[in-house]
Amino acid sequence: AQSVTQLDSQVPVFEEAPVELRCNYSSSVSVYLFWYVQYPNQGLQLLLKYLSGSTLVESINGFEAEFNKSQTSFHLRKPSVHISDTAEYFCAVSDLYSGGSNYKLTFGKGTLLTVNP
Amino acid sequence: GAGVSQSPSNKVTEKGKDVELRCDPISGHTALYWYRQSLGQGLEFLIYFQGNSAPDKSGLPSDRFSAERTGGSVSTLTIQRTQQEDSAVYLCASSFPGSFSYEQYFGPGTRLTVT
Numbered sequence: 001a002q003s004v005t006q007l008d009s010q011v012p013v014f015e016e017a018p019v020e021l022r023c024n025y026s027s028s029v030s031v032y033l034f035w036y037v038q039y040p041n042q043g044l045q046l047l048l049k050y051l052s053g054s055t056l057v058e059s060i061n062g063f064e065a066e067f068n069k070s071q072t073s074f075h076l077r078k079p080s081v082h083i084s085d086t087a088e089y090f091c092a093v094s095d096l097y098s099g100g101s102n103y104k105l106t107f108g109k110g111t112l113l114t115v116n117p
Numbered sequence: 118g119a120g121v122s123q124s125p126s127n128k129v130t131e132k133g134k135d136v137e138l139r140c141d142p143i144s145g146h147t148a149l150y151w152y153r154q155s156l157g158q159g160l161e162f163l164i165y166f167q168g169n170s171a172p173d174k175s176g177l178p179s180d181r182f183s184a185e186r187t188g189g190s191v192s193t194l195t196i197q198r199t200q201q202e203d204s205a206v207y208l209c210a211s212s213f214p215g216s217f218s219y220e221q222y223f224g225p226g227t228r229l230t231v232t
Contacts, residue, residue: 032219044208044223051219090160094219101148101214102173105221107160 002027004091006108014116015083021076021111023065023091031093033074034105035065039087047089050074061085086115119143121224123209129230130199138194138227142211149192150212150221151176151184155205163207166192167214199231 007022025031033050048059055067065076074091089112092105122141130136142149151163165173166186177183181200186192196203206228210221 034219036223043225044210046220049219092160101167102165103148103212103214103219103221104150104162104165104173104176105152105160106162107152109159 002031002093002095002106004093004106004108006091006111008111009109010112010114012114012116013081016080018079019077019081019085019113021089021091021113023074023076023108025072025074025091025093027072027093027095030096032096032103033065033067034092034094035059035063035074035076036090036092036107037087038090038110044090047076081113081115083115083117085113088112121209121211121222123207123224123227125227126225127228127230129232132201132231133198135195135197136199136229138196138207138229140192140194140209140211140224142190142192142209143213143222144190146211146213146222147189148212148214148221149186150210151192151194152208152210153205154208154226158205160208163194196229199229201231204229204231 005024035047036044037047048057050067058064063078088110090110091108094103124139149166154160162176168189169186181197184194206226208226209224212221
């Protein structure tokens with residue numbers, strides 16, 4: 001069975017400060033890794049994903065995450081946050097070999113990022 | 118094109134009543150997933166459809182929960198004899214496995230409140 005741990009349930013930061021949202025996972029098989037974001041009163045949206053290849057992946061709005069297989073981590077970082085980044089961020093994994101095309105997601109409990117002026 | 122839609126957006130029901138939640142996936146998406154988002158448990162997988170069949174029902178919490186999908190499109194999640202612990206936001210997601218992007222597109226959810 002897989003599990004995802006997001007160590008911080010809430011992260012308050014000031015605008016233009018750097019931020020790191022931590023994610024660790026456990027799985028007996030290889031996984032795909034995702035970060036989803038939920039803005040206030042909106043649905044879940046994919047922020048970025050790691051499938052294979054380069055372990056550093058980036059989003060279009062300046063976030064990046066690095067897959068570290070030895071530490072089973074996929075931490076999300078941004079060097080300078082904006083007020084508009086205030087949202088809940090969910091780390092998720094999907095089993096590479098779940099069978100057929102079933103790529104159900106196992107989510108962490110989420111980290112609420114609050115960016116203050 | 119249109120995204121995943123869900124109805125109703127909010128549902129308040131009395132304990133013991135049955136409810137039906139509807140999901141309209143993105144056209145052409147053969148894979149459909151139901152998840153539940155609750156305060157205590159976070160986001161949990163409920164059931165996976167490939168076409169009209171459900172090869173993975175492992176996340177359904179009890180036999181009061183069932184789901185079906187017709188025409189490879191619309192899906193309905195039914196909860197019988199609702200309990201207060203069923204209160205949550207029910208999310209539907211769809212994807213096209215053939216794209217190999219592995220991205221799931223989520224609907225806005227149905228907020229279910231059992232009183």
